[in-house]
Amino acid sequence: MKKKLVVLTGAGMSAESGIATFRDSGGLWDRYPVEQVATPEGFAADPELVLNFYNTRRRELLKAVPNEGHKALAEMEKQFDVDIITQNIDNLHERAGSSRVVHLHGELMKARSTGDDSLIYDIDPANSDIRIGDLCEKGFQLRPHIVWFGEPVPMIREAERITRQAEIFVIIGTSMNVYPAAGLLMDVRKNVPVYLIDPKDVSTTRYDVHHIRKGASEGVKELRQLLR
Ligand SMILES: NC(=O)c1ccc[n+]([C@@H]2O[C@H](COP(=O)([O-])OP(=O)(O)OC[C@H]3O[C@@H](n4cnc5c(N)ncnc54)[C@H](O)[C@@H]3O)[C@@H](O)[C@H]2O)c1
Numbered sequence: 001m002k003k004k005l006v007v008l009t010g011a012g013m014s015a016e017s018g019i020a021t022f023r024d025s026g027g028l029w030d031r032y033p034v035e036q037v038a039t040p041e042g043f044a045a046d047p048e049l050v051l052n053f054y055n056t057r058r059r060e061l062l063k064a065v066p067n068e069g070h071k072a073l074a075e076m077e078k079q080f081d082v083d084i085i086t087q088n089i090d091n092l093h094e095r096a097g098s099s100r101v102v103h104l105h106g107e108l109m110k111a112r113s114t115g116d117d118s119l120i121y122d123i124d125p126a127n128s129d130i131r132i133g134d135l136c137e138k139g140f141q142l143r144p145h146i147v148w149f150g151e152p153v154p155m156i157r158e159a160e161r162i163t164r165q166a167e168i169f170v171i172i173g174t175s176m177n178v179y180p181a182a183g184l185l186m187d188v189r190k191n192v193p194v195y196l197i198d199p200k201d202v203s204t205t206r207y208d209v210h211h212i213r214k215g216a217s218e219g220v221k222e223l224r225q226l227l228r
Pocket residue numbers: 009010011012013014015016019020021022023024027087088089090105172173174175176177178197198199200202214215216217
């Protein structure tokens with residue numbers, strides 16, 4: 001039986017793929033106020049600005065490729081039963097070959113109806129913008145399939161269930177500032193080893209975290225050696 005390895009990833013996981021993190025200086029939030037582009041109120045106030053913000057993110061994503069860290073996590077499925085829980089809206093884990101990925105904050109390559117949450121559509125990479133006037137089959141405007149601040153996080157229950165089964169828990173590239181994602185660490189059972197891969201200090205609710213102070217690519221390499 002393979003051991004269950006659960007990995008919680010954040011924006012730092014994709015930094016080496018050229019996708020900006022939010023909180024590092026020079027990050028996206030320096031340039032775009034969160035209230036404007038990542039809240040339902042911001043969307044109501046100026047839907048076109050918000051659609052364009054995500055259209056730009058999507059075009060960047062289409063040019064980006066998975067980094068060595070994403071690829072190494074996918075390869076680890078040979079030795080471990082790997083589940084990825086990501087706060088990222090990109091699809092770089094999937095494109096690297098990871099088979100089980102839970103997206104807590106939604107997916108950039110999907111669109112959702114503003115009138116019926118159950119209507120979710122894959123976005124065609126060849127025609128990736130969502131525009132004002134793009135409608136779902138019931139006639140409602142489409143929006144990005146993203147969890148904005150102040151909105152419920154429907155995948156958190158599934159993420160908690162997976163986290164409780166972890167035999168090894170790994171945190172990569174998240175400042176652990178955004179809840180409920182950061183609270184998942186509380187669901188990790190007591191004797192389960194916890195590894196953290198991040199070049200910077202990250203404060204967590206557990207004192208026994210093994211910190212690998214490196215970027216995602218080098219850090220996952222070191223993790224694999226430690227777990228050999
Ligand atoms: N790729 C994406 O989909 C993406 C990008 C930016 C933001 N977001 C969203 O923004 C929110 C921000 O929270 P967060 O905690 O994920 O991000 P964050 O920006 O708050 O934290 C990023 C963390 O990554 C670390 N980091 C920077 N470079 C790294 C590297 N090369 N390797 C490993 N770690 C590195 C930083 O030290 C920091 O601790 C999330 O809700 C997420 O959904 C997603």
